[in-house]
Amino acid sequence: MTSFSVQSFGCRVNQAEAFTWVDELQKNGLSYIEDAIDSDLVIVNTCTLTRRADRDVQTFIRRVARRNPSSRLILTGCYAERDPESFRRDPNIWRIFSNAEKEEMIAAIVSAFREKSQPQRRFYKSRALVKIQDGCDLACHFCVIPKVRGKSVSRQEKDLLLEVKMLAEKGFEEIVLTGVNLCLFGRDQTPESSLHDLLVSLENIEDLGRIRLSSLDPRFLDKPLLDHISSSEKICPHFHLSLQHGSNNILRKMGRNIGTDDYRFLLALLRRKNPSAALGADVIVGFPEETEEDFEQTFSFFEESPLTYFHVFSFSPRPDTDAAEKVQVDEKIKKKRSARLRALSGKKKTAFQQNFSGRILDAVVIEKENEGARVLTGNYLDVFVPECTAGVRKKVNVRITRVARDRIWGETIRER
Secondary structure: OOEEEEEEOOOHHHHHHHHHHHHHHHHOOOEEOOOHHHOOEEEEEEOOOOHHHHHHHHHHHHHHHHHOOOOEEEEEEHHHHHOHHHOOOOOOEEEEOOHHHHHHHHHHHHHHHOOOOOOOOOOOOOOEEEEEEEOOOOOOOOOOHHHHHOOOEEOOHHHHHHHHHHHHHOOOOEEEEEEOOHHHOOOOOOOOOOHHHHHHHHOOOOOOOEEEEOOEOHHHOOHHHHHHHHHOOOEOOEEEEEEEOOOHHHHHHHOOOOOHHHHHHHHHHHHHHOOOOEEEEEEEEOOOOOOHHHHHHHHHHHHHOOOOOOEEEEOOOOOOOHHHHOOOOOHHHHHHHHHHHHHHHHHHHHHHHHOOOOOEEEEEEEEEEOOEEEEEEOOOOEEEEOOOOOOOOOEEEEEEEEEOOOOEEEEEEEEO
């Protein structure tokens, strides 16, 4: 029986694609295993958001070739789209597929390796990931993704409703909605739809557990959508916003067409409507021409904000983007500034988590660890429960018993 593994780099969109591929290939007789070193086929869904993402892909390919020289690698995703020639001479790579050819990729694999036997079905993730939209119509000056993913394209609502219904019936208690720009969903359709409309329809599905939203673009968070996501019992109280900076000067140079006053309004509204919600953000440090004053404004903004954590990225110039042609900030300065913001994020995250010590929260089991389990609460607390008989994907109620900087402990109150 032909075995395969999938290695996804970068965003949750890539993970959602991998989630679907794993299911489809198992239906056609291939056996899914997690470790690429032991598999016959290795599908690599690449990312090219930063230079580090490129390096991570290259390192992984070399490692697989060294430790599993008989494996056949199949490349797709944004790095393979942007620079396929850099991979063509690698003898371990069986095929390279563009982003537009991803459906053809699965058909090609099935055609070459399909087997009649049915392996034991395994899931790629303990939470179901569903891609509702791809591509982006915007032109942020630092971002290469619109060039490698194309314009925004939304899936049909009826197909999404059917898919989510089937996933709920399979026992997934959490559905993660993903997209390159989630908030653009429906705007390309006739008649025009919206993320708000989709969420209302999804929440009517019988036996639906909870919905988690991936990154949200603050430029498209209107009040009806904000009111809905912050009050719905079905939507996880966890909102991650692509803010990118806290200086109006740099936001303007990024081509973001939004300012820090807008950010303050959005964050204050989300916090006021749901005091227990996790509020996250992306921030880029060292964008071209970022001054010390720009950085200090950003640091103050994030320090004073109700954000509970943030992902910090050192600016990485990407080919064929406006920002790549600008005067770059010294790498040592980027590293120093990034370290300060990451330390601040760590403090805010721990302080937020400590607020829930002694409280009982709903959670989903995402991984078993001997007699215990890792569970994820709706507001994004990753909790270790030493004793838990519930299986992966099941719902539990946990009481938070201890919060440390590197781990949260809890106890099972009820398994459902």
